[in-house]
Amino acid sequence: MDQQKVDMFLMNFGKYFEGYQLTQIRDRLLQLDESKFVMLQAANLKDPTITLIISIVGGSLGIDRFFIGDTGLGIAKLLTCGGLGVWTIVDWFLIMGRTREVNAQRLQQVFF
């Protein structure tokens, strides 16, 4: 993929990943062929900040977990009323990191 497109992707989606992963991601993107560019758009990456807001607003219903695709944990969180409130609070701190992890996994699937 050409450098301009790669840089544009990183400008838009840099925050979606952990900082230390960005060089690796950039290298893989540069090696990727053009046809995969469309797949990149369809990777369904989630914005960690939006996820955090969802967690604060609807965390006790597990909506944040459902949003990033952790369906099983979402159901468990919902049924335990946000893990008796404990999980709700814990997730306020964990959810952004978890979202970035999920994004990295989804990006890996595009690479292969």
Add this chain to the structure above:
Amino acid sequence: MSRRSLYALVLLLSAAGWGWVAFNAAAAGSDGMDPGARHGSPGFPASRTMDAPSDRLVLPSPCPFRLATGLPCPSCGTTRSLLALADGDPADAARSNPFGFPAALALLVLPAWILHDLLRGGDGFHRAYGRTEAVLRQRPAVALAVAAVVIVNWGWNILKGV
């Protein structure tokens, strides 16, 4: 999710669950409270329904849904169910909320499984969790079935006046 984060999260949640049940058991025991008045709704006379929410628990219900709407949520009654199981009364547990059974199972099995994995350096629970998530993601029918069960139980909760 990494093995370490998953195990830490589930152990923390199990500890919170055990603490919550133990707290309620201890408080209810020391107060020596009476079951008190029972209430119900049409078709479910009081004699067949649950203790009123405030009777066996020490605190007002922690459920945000109930605080907001006055109606029980799908898991309301689970604490009472667990307390009933601890007292050796599965019938009462089922009447409070059948979710008490899987909850009791989870509280007993999950910490033991995780500790076993940590001591033996295995990742059985981690892999089982991965398989469950995969199934839920790839076969929406399963997730829908779970949702249906939850909603039916919710309806029953409302009828019972949990």
